[in-house]
Amino acid sequence: MSDSDYGRARGATCPLHPDDLAQRTCTRCGNFMCDTCSERGTQSHCPPCRAREGLGRDFPLDRDNWSFSRLFDVCLDAFKREWVMLSVGALLVFAASMGGNLLSQMFSFIGAATDSVVAMVMTTLVGIALTWVIQGAVTLGFLRMAMDVLQGQRADLARVFSQFSKLGTYLLTMLLTFALVLPLVLVGLGIMVAIFVAGAGISLAELNSLSEFDGAMRGVSPGLIGLMVLVSAVLYLGPGMWLMLPLVLVQPALADQENPTALETMRLAYAHAKGFRLSIFGVLALGGFILILGVILCCLPALPAMGFFQLLLAGLYLAISRGGRQERFG
Incomplete structure (x- = not known):
């Protein structure tokens, strides 16, 4: 929404929901829309325009009627209908992932060859x-295709390549995500380094290279390593999990919006996740189990399993981003 739209909407009420203030205007007819009409900013057209243009969303779940069993049933029905194309889309995502990981490993190898911790960190960040x-x-495109399938449309592989215009916003969102998580990572690393230095009886000045660090690690007792792992687990499974779980919704939120911005996407992810963190964890656990099972059965079933995993994630986002009265994050 432009600044002029905000100026027009300031103090105005939504024609469909008179008790709610308008937050934006319909890009087709110019009518005011509240957050309910725009589905928390994911729609640029008002409900009447979406109905006239056939843009209505045909997804049976929302925040009020969502459940694990209903989500699984809806996703399974959609998967049975379009499993071939979803598997092909998963193959494209897998290929992109392999290509990205290969580049990342190449840069990490270059950094490790310098025997410098600083160089290793810098090249690793470039690889990431x-x-x-x-x-x-590619991942955003696949999620967009999965959402289309869940809303009754045919799986169109062209949709996998339809999100390149959002790449700048995606990169900025990933940087914001990194900046949000970095303090927690640094605190965790600081605590583990302090335990390591105190338990091993060495100083940081003695760790000038990777080889010296490896040598110091060989002399560390298993008990000290276990303590470091325990402290890390408590930190990341406690406040870390609370902070990071909503970030699972960032990619679906980007794929679902027509003209996303990085800050609005982050806000939406946390707003939608409010009260649903355990549900997000449960869906991730279920999808992870299905994915691992597909890998165990052999390589070929892993692709349909990956497609179904992404379908579950897209379905979860569609469900908890619609319906109910959500409070704004922040």
């Missing part, structure tokens, strides 16, 4: 950024 570029647009 390239991985984001390669994987990002």
Whole structure:
């Protein structure tokens, strides 16, 4: 929404929901829309325009009627209908992931060859950024195709390549995600380094290279390593999980919006996740189990399993981003 739209909407009420203030205007007819009409900013057309243009969303679940069993049934029905194309789409995502990981490993290898911790960190970050570029647009496209399937449409592989225009927003969102998680990572690393230094009886000045660090690690007792792992697990499974679980919704939120911005996408992810963190964890656990089972059965079933996993994630986002009265994040 432009600044002029905000100016027009300030103080105005939504014609369909008179008790709600307008937050934006319909890009087709110009009528005011509240957050309910725009489905928390994911729609640029008002409900009457969406109905006239056939843009209505045919998805049976929302925040009020969602359940694990209903989500699984809806996704399974959609998967049975379009499993071949979803598997092909998963293959494209897998290929992009492999290409990104290969580049990341190449940069990590270059950094490790310098025997410098600083060089290793810098080259690793460059590799991660390239991985984001390669994987990002394809993953967003696959999620967009999965949402189409869940809303009764045919699986169109062209949709996998339809999100490249959002790549800049995606990269900025990933940087914001990294900045949000970085303090927690640094605190965790600091605690583990402090335990390591105190338990091993060495100083940081003695760890000038990777080889010296490896040598110091060989002399560490299993008990000290176990303590470091325990502290890390408590930190990341506690506040870390609470902070990071909503970030699972960032990619679906980007794929679902027509003209996303990085800050609005982050806000939507946390707003939709409010009260649903355990549900997000449960869907991730279920999807992860299905994916692992597909890998165990052999390589070929892994592709349909990956497609179904992404379908579950897309379905979860569609369900908890619609319906109910959500409070704004922040």
